[in-house]
Amino acid sequence: MMTDTKIGVFLCKCGNEIAPMIDLPRLYSTIQPEADYCEILSYPCLQPGLEKILSAAAANRLNRIIIAGCEGRTMLKKFETALEPIDILKGQIDMVNLRSHVASVSDKSPLEKAGKAAKLILASIAEMRVLKATEQKRADIDGPVVVLGDGISSFPAVQKLTESRIKCILSVPETDPDNIIRNLHLSYPGERSHYDRLKTMIKDTLESEYLTVFEHSRLTALVGVTGNYTLTFTHRNGQNETVKAGAIIAALDAELSPPGPEFGYDGASVLIQSEMEEHISQNGTPKGQVVFWISDYEYGTPEHAGLSAKNAWSMAMHMKACSSETNIMIFHNEKMAVPLTGSERAVNRKAGIAWIPYDNAVRPSVQDGYITFCNLRDHVEHELAWDFLVLSPKRGISGEAKTTARILGLIHRETPFLTGHHAKVRPEMIGREETYLAGSARYPCDLQEALNQGRKAGIRNVEMIDKSKAAQLLVPRIVCVVDPHKCVACGQCQELCDCGGIGIEMSSGGLPRIVDPMLCTGGGTCAAACPYGALVLQNNSTDQKEARIGSLSRQMEPDEVVAMACVWGGLPAADNAHRRKLTYDARTHILGIPCVGQIDPAVMAKAFLEGAPGLLLIGCLPEECHHSYGIDHAWNRVNLIKKLFELCGFDRRRIAIAHADMNKPEEFVKTVDSFNALIAALGPIPKTQANLDNLASIYQLCKYNTRIRTLLSVALRRPWEKTYRGDQRHALEFDRDFTAAIEEEFDFAESALNEPAYYRYA
Amino acid sequence: MITFTINDQKVTAGKGWTVLETAREYGIEIPTLCHHPAVKPSGACRLCMVELKDGDWSKLVASCIYPVAEGINIYTETPRVHNVRRWILEMLLASCPASPEISALAEAHGVISTRFKIHDPSQNCMICGLCQRICEEVVGLSAIAVVDRGVHKKVGSPFMRPTDVCVACGCCLTVCPTGAMQNIFDTVRGEPKMPLTQLAM
Numbered sequence: 001m002m003t004d005t006k007i008g009v010f011l012c013k014c015g016n017e018i019a020p021m022i023d024l025p026r027l028y029s030t031i032q033p034e035a036d037y038c039e040i041l042s043y044p045c046l047q048p049g050l051e052k053i054l055s056a057a058a059a060n061r062l063n064r065i066i067i068a069g070c071e072g073r074t075m076l077k078k079f080e081t082a083l084e085p086i087d088i089l090k091g092q093i094d095m096v097n098l099r100s101h102v103a104s105v106s107d108k109s110p111l112e113k114a115g116k117a118a119k120l121i122l123a124s125i126a127e128m129r130v131l132k133a134t135e136q137k138r139a140d141i142d143g144p145v146v147v148l149g150d151g152i153s154s155f156p157a158v159q160k161l162t163e164s165r166i167k168c169i170l171s172v173p174e175t176d177p178d179n180i181i182r183n184l185h186l187s188y189p190g191e192r193s194h195y196d197r198l199k200t201m202i203k204d205t206l207e208s209e210y211l212t213v214f215e216h217s218r219l220t221a222l223v224g225v226t227g228n229y230t231l232t233f234t235h236r237n238g239q240n241e242t243v244k245a246g247a248i249i250a251a252l253d254a255e256l257s258p259p260g261p262e263f264g265y266d267g268a269s270v271l272i273q274s275e276m277e278e279h280i281s282q283n284g285t286p287k288g289q290v291v292f293w294i295s296d297y298e299y300g301t302p303e304h305a306g307l308s309a310k311n312a313w314s315m316a317m318h319m320k321a322c323s324s325e326t327n328i329m330i331f332h333n334e335k336m337a338v339p340l341t342g343s344e345r346a347v348n349r350k351a352g353i354a355w356i357p358y359d360n361a362v363r364p365s366v367q368d369g370y371i372t373f374c375n376l377r378d379h380v381e382h383e384l385a386w387d388f389l390v391l392s393p394k395r396g397i398s399g400e401a402k403t404t405a406r407i408l409g410l411i412h413r414e415t416p417f418l419t420g421h422h423a424k425v426r427p428e429m430i431g432r433e434e435t436y437l438a439g440s441a442r443y444p445c446d447l448q449e450a451l452n453q454g455r456k457a458g459i460r461n462v463e464m465i466d467k468s469k470a471a472q473l474l475v476p477r478i479v480c481v482v483d484p485h486k487c488v489a490c491g492q493c494q495e496l497c498d499c500g501g502i503g504i505e506m507s508s509g510g511l512p513r514i515v516d517p518m519l520c521t522g523g524g525t526c527a528a529a530c531p532y533g534a535l536v537l538q539n540n541s542t543d544q545k546e547a548r549i550g551s552l553s554r555q556m557e558p559d560e561v562v563a564m565a566c567v568w569g570g571l572p573a574a575d576n577a578h579r580r581k582l583t584y585d586a587r588t589h590i591l592g593i594p595c596v597g598q599i600d601p602a603v604m605a606k607a608f609l610e611g612a613p614g615l616l617l618i619g620c621l622p623e624e625c626h627h628s629y630g631i632d633h634a635w636n637r638v639n640l641i642k643k644l645f646e647l648c649g650f651d652r653r654r655i656a657i658a659h660a661d662m663n664k665p666e667e668f669v670k671t672v673d674s675f676n677a678l679i680a681a682l683g684p685i686p687k688t689q690a691n692l693d694n695l696a697s698i699y700q701l702c703k704y705n706t707r708i709r710t711l712l713s714v715a716l717r718r719p720w721e722k723t724y725r726g727d728q729r730h731a732l733e734f735d736r737d738f739t740a741a742i743e744e745e746f747d748f749a750e751s752a753l754n755e756p757a758y759y760r761y762a
Numbered sequence: 763m764i765t766f767t768i769n770d771q772k773v774t775a776g777k778g779w780t781v782l783e784t785a786r787e788y789g790i791e792i793p794t795l796c797h798h799p800a801v802k803p804s805g806a807c808r809l810c811m812v813e814l815k816d817g818d819w820s821k822l823v824a825s826c827i828y829p830v831a832e833g834i835n836i837y838t839e840t841p842r843v844h845n846v847r848r849w850i851l852e853m854l855l856a857s858c859p860a861s862p863e864i865s866a867l868a869e870a871h872g873v874i875s876t877r878f879k880i881h882d883p884s885q886n887c888m889i890c891g892l893c894q895r896i897c898e899e900v901v902g903l904s905a906i907a908v909v910d911r912g913v914h915k916k917v918g919s920p921f922m923r924p925t926d927v928c929v930a931c932g933c934c935l936t937v938c939p940t941g942a943m944q945n946i947f948d949t950v951r952g953e954p955k956m957p958l959t960q961l962a963m
Contacts, residue, residue, distance in 0.1 A: 015786065015791060042786060042787055043783075043786050043799070045800070046783040046787070047776065047778060047780070048775070048776065048783055048786075049787070051776055071936060073936065074798070074800045074900055074937060075799065075800050078799065078800050078900075426902060426903075426929060426931060427903065567931075568931065568932075572932035572935065572936060575936050576935060576936060579935075579938075579941070621956055621958065622956045623954075623956055624954055624955065624956075626930070659958065661954060661957065661958045662932040663935060663947050663948065
């Protein structure tokens with residue numbers, strides 16, 4: 001259903017914050033002919049103002065609303081909520097911050113400020129004109145939930161799901177409760193007291209009529225997106241079976257492994273906690289002197305010392321209860337706090353378990369029957385006799401769990417565990433939680449915590465399915481979509497995105513060509529990186545940004561600057577500069593964007609093509625991108641423009657990337673002031689025919705040249721790369737090759753300027 | 763439509779409007795601190811007090827949360843209102859003496875010193891809870907909260923440590939009426955890995 005675009009612009013007086021500073025009647029007379037409706041309101045954000053907007057929108061059949069007032073970061077949600085009932089949805093409402101970016105930042109006259117405000121609003125109108133608003137989609141999640149992995153947390157997850165009568169498929173290596181419990185100490189040592197209760201729970205869970213169990217099967221492939229997954233299992237007899245599922249829960253446990261011989265490990269008398277427990281269950285509680293060495297500090301993982309100590313203590317309590325001839329000591333680094341509560345300490349005293357701290361500076365050394373350590377109090381080397389020395393286990397993810405995690409797309413980077421929490425965005429921007437992952441593979445934890453995580457994953461799934469059944473589960477509006485006619489399945493997007501949003505399509509033979517809208521965070525760096533322009537961030541597309549920056553750039557005076565500020569760094573810094581009553585160069589025209597990473601090089605080129613003398617991209621601090629390394633990716637794109645500028649004889653400094661900290665607006669002021677001074681000194685790009693041709697070629701090349709766009713995407717930082725772009729391998733070599741390729745392609749672009757269709761592979 | 767008067771001026775309001783919203787619609791300014799249009803009003807700071815008169819009887823109400831009613835008479839600039847505003851500002855001067863925003867507002871109302879004891883000269887937070895409300899209502903998270911009680915009440919993250927819940931959107935920073943969030947912000951989101959000052963060197 002195509003309807004005409006009708007844009008309503010509402011100018012806010014904001015008491016005395018905007019009205020006296022900006023000549024609003026003048027602004028109204030500029031905007032009114034360009035928009036379908038325009039009105040000045042005293043407070044659009046309060047109930048009376050909202051009611052006026054609603055009635056104006058209904059009377060004039062408006063379907064795009066621009067509110068020129070204050071910061072959209074805090075206020076947009078209120079307008080979105082208010083306008084939703086009349087079908088003006090997220091993406092169709094835009095806010096231009098007159099108060100912080102125009103009214104208060106300079107001492108210019110109200111008339112001049114009205115001019116600046118008009119430029120920003122007209123740019124917004126231009127964007128709204130090209131917006132292709134999508135309809136609100138609902139997510140449909142039904143069908144069985146697959147619970148995967150050999151983690152113990154799979155049972156409470158299944159329990160919660162089957163209690164709510166949701167069909168489940170459980171894939172486990174073992175279904176005999178006795179055997180499961182028998183091997184549990186290999187992942188969770190020292191948890192014996194919970195075993196009886198757990199066994200009953202596992203038995204009850206497995207009896208449910210809603211449960212199908214796959215025993216000894218391996219997950220070998222996964223395609224599809226949330227709500228419509230197809231999983232392939234390989235059974236023990238080598239046969240494959242595919243199942244359809246609406247959701248997946250991964251219950252994975254970490255693997256405990258022994259340290260090297262430098263800790264004296266021999267597997268017989270010097271062993272790790274899980275082996276000690278095995279020893280107890282096989283041969284009974286050992287008699288004599290048992291020393292638990294909490295050796296996590298020496299492994300370089302002090303964060304797990306508390307967990308190891310707690311496990312050691314509960315094992316020690318069990319051993320004490322079973323045998324009176326066992327003497328137990330827990331030997332720990334002085335840096336570790338004893339993880340016992342007050343009442344546990346009392347129990348500990350009664351049981352007579354000694355906690356012996358040792359000096360962190362001197363590493364204890366293991367000898368046959370003794371362990372030497374430096375005493376904290378007297379700095380004398382003491383010796384501790386042992387019959388059994390029990391070390392902390394080393395924790396990590398095993399091959400099997402790792403394979404499953406990889407198939408599920410849970411591994412984005414090389415971290416020891418699967419916590420990889422990538423995106424730091426508002427909850428409304430993600431359709432559902434990144435993964436339903438439970439167990440100690442997520443992060444080392446004790447048995448209770450693992451079971452809780454399983455329960456939680458189950459409950460979240462039940463809630464999601466209930467919501468979907470009630471038709472209330474909505475797909476976020478600003479997510480990527482793939483144009484299957486343009487996509488060549490090169491996989492660049494999948495490598496770059498670390499929200500796991502790029503799914504694998506069934507029909508294309510397992511190639512990454514679809515987006516899971518429930519996982520996409522709308523960062524859009526993948527869309528900007530697509531060599532073929534096949535990936536589009538819907539309701540916030542590159543076309544929209546081109547229109548907006550194009551409109552603003554056309555209106556720029558020779559010394560004015562377009563600044564694109566990211567909503568997580570530059571934009572709040574600018575907003576807070578107003579809060580702290582700072583002033584900066586009024587020639588800065590700020591456009592708010594969700595992330596600098598989603599700015600396609602074509603958008604940057606468009607700014608110059610339309611006449612902007614300078615473009616500044618203000619993003620987050622390094623390593624603080626809220627999406628997937630947007631700031632690093634923007635750096636590469638800016639670099640491309642700089643290289644092209646050099647080829648054409650333009651000053652490379654006309655485009656720059658900057659970092660901003662929202663809590664340091666005074667630094668933001670320095671950033672924009674210095675860039676403005678630079679551009680003012682450089683002056684505009686002379687509008688000769690040769691220059692205009694060059695700018696047009698640059699734009700053509702950035703937008704359509706698939707070779708350059710592919711080279712650019714390949715060079716972007718991947719989530720698993722550890723460092724900021726500064727120390728890339730073969731930096732200079734790559735840069736020279738890239739420059740050579742650009743030179744070659746630029747010559748083509750120049751000669752083919754009159755036939756741009758040549759470059760349009762689409 | 764509901765008809766009543768503000769400062770003897772006849773005004774009409776819709777159902778569910780508050781006195782403050784109606785006054786602002788008619789261009790009558792009432793000072794506020796903890797009120798922000800993005801969130802529901804909470805009536806915490808009491809600076810927006812106005813006088814509601816009925817014959818020879820009158821009472822003070824917080825205009826940001828007081829719903830309009832047919833035939834009420836509201837006065838925003840009576841001696842009683844001015845008196846209570848000055849009292850509130852004087853108390854605020856004592857509780858958050860380090861806030862330039864509060865000092866400026868107090869001075870604008872003719873309050874330049876306070877008779878109350880200043881316990882902490884470096885304090886600039888008035889604990890209005892606006893940061894908490896915006897985090898909850900607009901962002902949809904609970905990264906920041908008002909912790910402890912009574913005289914120990916303060917704003918912060920759980921255990922005053924950086925929290926994973928915070929997405930560092932800076933809404934709290936932008937809406938804070940006293941500028942106190944500047945000091946609290948880094949404890950909530952955590953220090954940046956590469957702060958700007960280091961980059962400058």
